[in-house]
Amino acid sequence: MSDLIERGATAPLAVSADWSELRDWIALLKPRVMTLVVFTGAVGLAVAPGHIHPLLGAVAILCIALGAGAAGCINMWYDRDIDAVMRRTIRRPIPAGRIAPEAALAFGVFLSGFSVVLMGLVTNWVAGAWLAGSILYYVFIYTMWLKRRTPQNIVIGGAAGAFPPIIGWVAVTGGVDVLPLILFAIVFFWTPPHFWSLSLWAHDDYQRAGVPMLPVVSGARETRRQIMLYTVLLAPLGLLPTLLGLAGWVYGAFALSLGAGFLFHAWRVLREPQDAAGVSLAGDTAARAAFRFSLLHLAGLFTALTLDHWLRAAGMIH
Amino acid sequence: MPAENAPPTMTKEEEAAFLRRRRGRNIALIVVLIGLVVLFYMITMAKLTSSGG
Missing domain, CATH: 1.20.120 (Four Helix Bundle (Hemerythrin (Met), subunit A))
Structure with missing residues (x-):
């Protein structure tokens, strides 16, 4: 490859080349949505009765963030057709052609599994199951089934964003209560x-x-x-x-x-x-x-x- | 004279930009991998501490 540059020639790479940057992969995780999820998840964890090691608590919040990001990533893979026609989303990595759709899907699926398994191992498997449930809900119920079918899509999507306080709470207590x-x-x-x-x-x-x-x-x-x-x-x-x-x-x-x-x-x-x-x-x-x-x-x-x-x-x- | 079916090519500048981006991705990947090793070590220590081990 460096030979080609030294020769000052052109290289036969343009079509299949991966032009993505780190920030494109971060953008796939919808970091702005992640902020809300981290915040509400952390509050659920903070107000739960009982004690969790601070590092394990931080990892639990990281898992909630990664799980939400993974769901957002799969959402971007599925919605790439409508993202390509909306001004707000046309510059996202997939419609802009910087990340291949199948690479984004693989990234989202891997991160989903990783976040759930890490949550289960670090805190408890009830929290892992809640995290898995929230990802599946967002991907299958909201993104694939109802988002394009009903004007109440925001109400349904809102439920997906509402899971983190429960997950944070369950990470500490191992069960659900009235407050979460x-x-x-x-x-x-x-x-x-x-x-x-x-x-x-x-x-x-x-x-x-x-x-x-x-x-x-x-x-x-x-x-x-x-x-x-x-x-x-x-x-x-x-x-x-x-x-x-x-x-x-x-x-x-x-x-x-x-x-x-x-x-x-x-x-x-x-x-x-x-x-x-x-x-x-x-x-x-x-x-x-x-x-x-x-x-x-x-x-x-x-x-x-x-x-x-x-x-x-x-x-x-x- | 390039053939009609010749593969698309990059200019020297495009090639340099491409390599710069790939280097950035590789550095990010190694940082993530090292970060995971450190994180898993710390999680193990925290689990051992909190379980009285």
Whole structure:
């Protein structure tokens, strides 16, 4: 090979050559989604009763991240046809031609197996089974079956993103309890208003790709109503840990104010000046604000729960 | 005169970029492999410690 360069000649490599870079392989794992998964998984692990060696806890979180990344990678392999027509995704490694589809699939399948086996060996096999279940759910139920068939795809996909707190908890305790199930429900009901707020001003891509996102299928007016509905369900769910005595008043105060804040933003989205079809006449400012607040809402809620847990464990509050 | 069915070729610059990328992937792979060896060693030590071994 170096001979060819030294000769200054051209090399017969262009078609089959692997042009990928490290960052392309990292991009396959959807690192931004991974951030949320790592965060909620770590909170599930932190608030679980019992003790886990810090290194083993860190490896458990790594496994959750790798499992989610692997599922995202297989998702990119499967969705490469629609990724190639959406502005947001056209530069991803597969549609851009930097990674071959079958290489991406192999990478995703290998990482799935690796993360599940490592989780099982390092913590316990119940956690490994939950991690495997979350990957299978995301790949088969969400990606392959329902994403392209129903406008409720975000609701169904939300469940996949809601597994990590349960997995983190099970990694410590070996079993499921009420609190991780409530955390699952919080992420599950948080996801639709979060993504639908975004989709209100960014649904052109989905329309082009034929993905039945709610604003594309049912219109903006219905999407605004659904955002309100899910936020109304989410607010009391956030208070449930305190009401059931599973968290203290510090968390309760945060949950109350964050829930009220999200309700206020959902109300603004619902009442924003709009035309007959529900399309914003104000540049979707309310939806953009609701999307931003939703990020703060989830981060605040889970951080408050961890803080509350530590303060109670230290005997500083009851 | 190149034949019509000759394989596609790279310019000198493309070839250099290709080799640079391949070197980057290889370095990343060796870093991951060494990282895994260290990680598995630390996991073993942590398991032994936490089980009282």
